[in-house]
Amino acid sequence: MNFDFSDDQKALKDEARRFLADKASSKVTRGVLNDAAISFDQTLWRGVAEMGWLGAAIPEAYGGLGLGHLELCVLAEEIGRAVAPIPFSSTAYFFTEALMAAGSEAQKAALLPKVAAGDVIGCFAISEGPGAPAPGAIKAKFDGATLTGAKIPVTDGDCASHAVVAVREGAGVSLVLVDLAEAGVTRTTLKTLDPTRGHAKLEFNAVKAERLGAAGQGWDLAEAVLDRAAVLLAFEQVGGSQACLDMALDYAKSRYAFSRPIGSFQAIKHKLADMYVAIEVARSNAYYGAWALSTEAAELPFAAAAARAAGSDAYYLCAKENIQTHGGMGFTWEVDCHLFYRRAKLLAVQAGAPAVWKEKLVKRLEQRNAA
């Protein structure tokens, strides 16, 4: 039994935590929050690229570090803990995973080295409105050469250089690769609950695009990408949840009311114990997802759904109870609680809300039992 990260992976995690503590303090996150004109922190993005993190799971042949997905998981946890205001997940999880899963040799050779270097920012565009993305809801059309339609919302769509887009092609759904500098692309920045990450509506008017993977295979590919990204997002959620618990603990130990630390009251203790239990459940499920992702195990769809459901619930609980533990101070703009509360909601609904992943989990249990 070795259900833990290796010493090297833990060292990478420590290094990431030190780097982000220095380069991605909440001041950096607030820089993006407070300035509607920017959607990510350029300096942090360059720093992360120089550390090689964007290419952690990209093979060396394509300019990456060739480490693997376990390494990407530990980085994701730290990125989540720092509420980092960069398009890391869109680029390193969604865009990269889609490219590695379905890209032609030429597509991979052209783009992956630029992704690893931080010169390409990717995004993954499937939603076209309220509700869970489903094959029937995809109206954007691809005619074999150009793309026409609209996607809303697209995380990091306002700063991305490239997009993977789910489109209708004939009777089926395909994925296409789009250079967002092409003519016919209109981006509208969206106001969201979490302004520390960019969001846009992307409109395509006969935009040049090329297929990613086989025609009509788009929905299966998208599901596969979502499963892989789900595990990585679950690690961001675990990192964010743990940061909330750490913050609440610090405050509960130092804040006095009725002449004693509020952390000595059972009402606060039990709240924080509940957060701890939720994090342990989420962390354990996330680790299983990491194992499944890194070994390409058949259990990945089940493990990914469980990790994502546990991560979303834990982060919401921890973010809201962190505010509650801080009392009135927690409801001020200046105290960081709301940064986590905002990010918790983005991570919960991005690429499938908790109810969607819980439904997938039960469906996958039924399939597993039937098999």
Place this chain on the structure above:
Amino acid sequence: MDFNDTPEEAKFRAEARAFLEANCQPKAAENDRMLRSLKPKEYMQAAKVYQKRKAEAGFAGITWAKEHGGRGLPPIYAVIFNQEEAKFDAPSGVFAIGLGMCLPTVIAFGSEAMKERYVAKALSGEEIWCQLFSEPSAGSDVAASKTKAVRDGGDWVVNGQKVWTTGAHFSDFGILLVRTNPDVEKHKGLTMLIVDMKAKGVDVRQIHQASGGRDFNEVYFTDVRVPDDHRLGEPGMGWSVALVTLMNERLAVGGSYGPDYKEVLEFARAASSPSGDGALIKNEAFRQKLADWIVRAEGYKLAKFRTMTALSKGQTPGPESSIGKVINANQMMDIANTAIEALDHYGIIDDPALAPIDGAFHQSYMFAPGLRIAGGTDEILKNIIAERVLGLPQDHRADKGVAFKDLPSGR
């Protein structure tokens, strides 16, 4: 990251399996509820035979030192044996408290003579032990024990009452927490004794539980004489001794009980949805609940794998293992409650012949309230997580610096 045994662990697992195959029947199904068909007397006999063979084969006291009849192996090997044993109808339950909690305490604090007298016979199943801590007015606050022992020559004379004692009615010996000095602070006036459950003045009465069963006892002590050489630790050090026992208890009570989510899935395929237009499994609200149960059950199972990994690397698991019972007891209740309500009016029928899964949901429903209390209530376990894992300060205490005899005690 992998779920494989090391070569040594795999070899041990194979040995364990060979032993189990030779000595017990495999469970008919993964969730078979053990040895239902045996009567109490036959069960006890089968249990003693099994334990003797287990000890002879070196699978009892796996982690105990060789000088105490154990095998001196790291805790991971005990976990491996337990995993394999769980797949069989192995009657090991009656020894769990003695070997899991009492005897480790005897080994840690007993004299050489005591160890010589008691350890081997407990290990071989010849003698069964129970733990006498809780009292009518000392539950969560077990250090408030009132049962008193007064020195008389070479003996202690014990008077008082213990309660919720598992297995007292079939035990030969027990470890007994007593008040020996009421004039000092409550934690400082306790002493731990080994008591002969067949001694004159010991009266065991089974408790009729709210669930209908009789799994626990009240034990009354009237002028029971315990020789001083049966003391564990110094007089007044009983609380430190008890902590060693209790640390082991939370590991022992952490298992999962009642129908699991796979059985619930089967149940939901057969039951109908509240709208009456299909199976319960098609109902969205039910599916969301089922997902939550899967996440928690898997989370608990996987957290244990993380503990095993720590054990495998020679680290000791800490109080974080307290999360198990908090998760499981509440989940067991929630599953049972949901399943019974899903049956609508029929759900009230508590007859194994008529209810789904032989009435397992009904059993869970009635047993879960007890499980939320036994071995540390949800609230106490959350305090332990908060104080020992998260480092939060202790609550304000009304008993600091006050002699036990002067403490307010309510009714």
